[in-house]
Amino acid sequence: MPMTMPLERNPSLDELTEQAACQFRSVFGHDPTHFAAAPGRVNLIGEHIDYNDGFVLPLAIERYVVIAGRPICDSSEPLIRLFSDPLRSEISFPLRDLVPSSTRDWAKYVAGVMAGYQDRQANLPSIEACIVSSIPLGGGLSSSAALEVAAATLLEQITQTCLEPVEKALLCQRAEHLFAGVPCGIMDQFSSVFGQSNELLLLDCRSQTIEPVPFLFPDWTILVSNSNVKHALTGGEYAQRRDQCDQALHLLNKPSWRDVSMEEIAELSGKHDNVLLRRARHVVGEIVRTQQAAQALGKSDGATLGALMNASHDSLRDDFQVSCDELDVLVDIARTIGPAGGVIGSRMTGGGFGGCTVSLIETSRAEEIATRIRFGYQDRTGIEPTLFVTRPAPGAMPIYRP
Ligand code: ADP
Ligand code: MG
Secondary structure, three states: OOOOOOOOOOOOHHHHHHHHHHHHHHHHOOOOOEEEEEEEEEEOOOOOOHHHOOEEOEEEEEEEEEEEEEEEOOOOOOEEEEEEOOOOEEEEEEOOOOOHHHOOOOHHHHHHHHHHHHHOOOOOOEEEEEEEEOOOOOOOOOHHHHHHHHHHHHHHHHHOOOOOHHHHHHHHHHHHHHOOOOOOOOHHHHHHHHOEOOEEEEEEOOOOEEEEEEOOOOOEEEEEEEEEEEOOOOOOHHHHHHHHHHHHHHHHOOOOHHHOOHHHHHHOOOOOOHHHHHHHHHHHHHHHHHHHHHHHHHOOOHHHHHHHHHHHHHHHHHOOOOOOHHHHHHHHHHHHHOHHHOEEEEEEEOOOOEEEEEEEEEHHHHHHHHHHHHHHHHHHHOOOOEEEEEOOOOOOEEEOOO
16 A cells, blocks of 8 residues: 655645646647746744734745736737636636626635726736646635735736735735635735745734744744644634724723733723633734744744744634634644654644644654654544645745746
């Protein structure tokens, strides 16, 4: 029986581009003229605080959405024909007067980006486009932002207009808000636009500025473990958490979470809804932890960084209540391996209720750690996880093929 490898390989950009070109030819019957790629991201620490004026510490990952496209210049009403390879789905819609109801499902993310271009007075021609991806969809690694940012990068080439990077990220965030109906913060789109090889991004979500944090150590690697579960719950958990945070801030009578201290939250204890105070504790604690983590990373202080990542998970599980059994099992196994076995720290990442954990591990022990997590998780849950390692990757880019 073939032995399953514990770690999945990251397909190269060349492979993904080739795949996009082949798929494009088979769907549309001719060659694409333009290519664009945008990475997913994983957040080392700073969860659920990008929409709360906090700090986050993500990196772009070596997983991408790649889009192959071709403008069609004819005199008919402009139209886009999109094919998604992972979903094996084709959707077309007219480009005139784009509104959220102009299209459906996954195409809304792309439609939102195109509407953003039209708001900037860009005249879009008809377009054919084919999307391939190595980012799991809905796994908390931000395939949605990668799709938006890749679409925006393709449009930059087709319309020969370059957006300011901040404007591009914000245009994509707006697409997700207005067209996909997801009130996300700025982390995902900023990570996909601004990612750099060998750097994490300390993103101040209040000032929308980035401080790069070098990640040069060959000895450390980021391990992503996908639980391969996504609990639907009522579906509105994300919006509910956002709403609870707003209510808690109102209760604290502060303009921003950056002005709130743990003492001020403790003073309200017993007088107000305990759930809101727990949400508040997570937000304020996580803002501090994230800044401390960036400092610890700068000093290669693994012990401090690991402790902060672990504390972040505990806070998300107990106070913010967005973890789930499967994520807790992944984290538990990683922590049992611990620093002695090469795991520096481990926590859930992304929105929660399924998706992935992120662990900082020693590079030389990656296979051994992945094997233990894989089989431990399978034993305890009956579910096969998928694991891969990544280093910080560059952000969105056009791809030129000879
Ligand atoms: P995440 O961003 O964490 O992967 P989301 O729920 O925010 O999860 O976004 C996932 C959705 O984004 C998918 O359900 C799909 O609608 C859309 N999407 C992402 N990547 C692709 C793709 N390659 N092709 C089509 N749709 C995609
Ligand atoms: Mg998303």
